[in-house]
Amino acid sequence: MTTNLPHVLIVLHDFSLGGTERVALRLANAWTAAGCAVTIFAGSDAGPLRDLAGEGPGIILARPAIPRGPRSRDRLGRAARAFAAGGRFDVVFVAGNYHWPVAAAFAGLDIPVVAQVSAALDKPQRGVLRRWGFERRMRRLLRHADAVVTLSDVARDQANAILRRPAATTIALPALSDAVPPPTATPDTTAPLVMAAGRLVPEKGFARLIEAFAALSQCDARLAIVGDGPDARSLHDLAERLGVAGRVTFSGYVADIRPWLDEARLFVLASDFEGFPAVVVEALAAGRPVVATDCTPATGLLRAPGAGAIVPVGAIAGLTRAIERLLDQPPPDPHALAASVARHRIGPVARAYLTLFADLRR
Known part of the structure; x- marks a missing residue:
């Protein structure tokens, strides 16, 4: 393994069937294949995506387990911080909006934190008061994040405006494997x-x-x-x-x-x-x-x-x-x-994250 590649810590609540978890596990496998050490700290082993982690990344489970529930993400963040306090990790990846409380838990610890924005930041049905509350909470939870990754330039600009600092950068969603099959011809049928x-x-x-x-x-x-x-x-x-x-x-x-x-x-x-x-x-x-x-x-x-x-x-x-x-x-x-x-293939996306990690370490 190349020595200048980072040891990445990914924090997940569990292996539930969600887009956030799927993307995090895809990235974990890609970073491992590139020569990085990757550790996943999970609140529990539950969920159908457990097998997607494969054999590459190391998986550490919270003891006792932290199932989803009221304030469980705060408990997950504290457990992950205690686990990471030994200083062997070079960067912490916080996957998606759901896991933002984990980013807040790492405040003051000398490890760069990269938080991802996975869901819409501007939902019209929130209304003025709920939007104010959402933005205030986002600023609080991501106040100490060293970088925020969004999936589009629109979301990047929204995130920077909410955070009131230029913390966000755009990296494409890794929705495709590098071995995605080529497109097929459209079926010629009378019943489309x-x-x-x-x-x-x-x-x-x-x-x-x-x-x-x-x-x-x-x-x-x-x-x-x-x-x-x-x-x-x-x-x-x-x-x-x-x-x-x-x-x-x-x-x-x-x-x-x-x-x-x-x-x-x-x-x-x-x-x-x-x-x-x-x-x-x-x-x-x-x-x-x-x-x-x-x-x-x-x-x-x-x-x-x-x-x-x-x-x-x-x-x-x-x-x-x-x-x-x-x-x-x-x-x-x-x-x-x-x-x-x-550009949404996992290979170039994983490399873009590694470039960001290297910039933060410098």
Whole structure:
């Protein structure tokens, strides 16, 4: 192992099925492959992503375990600080908004802390008072973070404005493996498949998507919703009431959405708000255009020719029109769409983090 590579400490609450945890584990494996020593300090061993850690990074579990609950992130931060106090780590990586209390716990310890912004910083539904409270809490928790990583320039500028200091830098979301398969040709079928994916919760907008789909003039189109969550039953019932249950497939959770993307004509993101959703990158990498609500800075990717369409949040009729327009158009060049998101491969993203770590150590 090259001696000037850092020993990275990653703090996770557990191995829950979340985008934050998935990204952290992908980075851990990439940094290990690059020759870094990587240690994951986790509050518990629970969660389906445990196997994603592989054999490379070392995993240390809190004793006693710290399950999720009230103030559990504060306890996790204190336990991680006590573990790191021996001084053998060169940088601490705090994965996503959920883990920000960990960053606060490391204040005063002589280890650079890099905190990631993974979720939207500006959610319109917060209102003025809740937005004030969120920004105040963010400043408090990240006050001593040496660097803040955002996933887009829009989020970078928002973070710097909230923190009132130029702490943030943009590093792309590592949504793609370096071995991601090349894009496939769009299926030539008389029953085109419209696809969506995500946790089945209200803010993901699946109810609006089903309503928009039911209003399509292309009555032979099909809809696949990939994911699971508490709204599964109500979404099934909605499809029944609207008379489209025979053309809507609910797959449940799948570990890899790529086989579904390969069968799809286009992908739809109908959320109220998002940070920088990996599914948009994955869809474009598969060569599929995307219809998305204007809920995330990731919609900037859709301004490339043929990449898709952006509609206002909550606009059911707008979703219907955009889906119909893309179904009526010839499919875009899948290789051009894939090339537009090449910077989201894990290799260049992991190297960008290592450059940031080196700058902080200097």
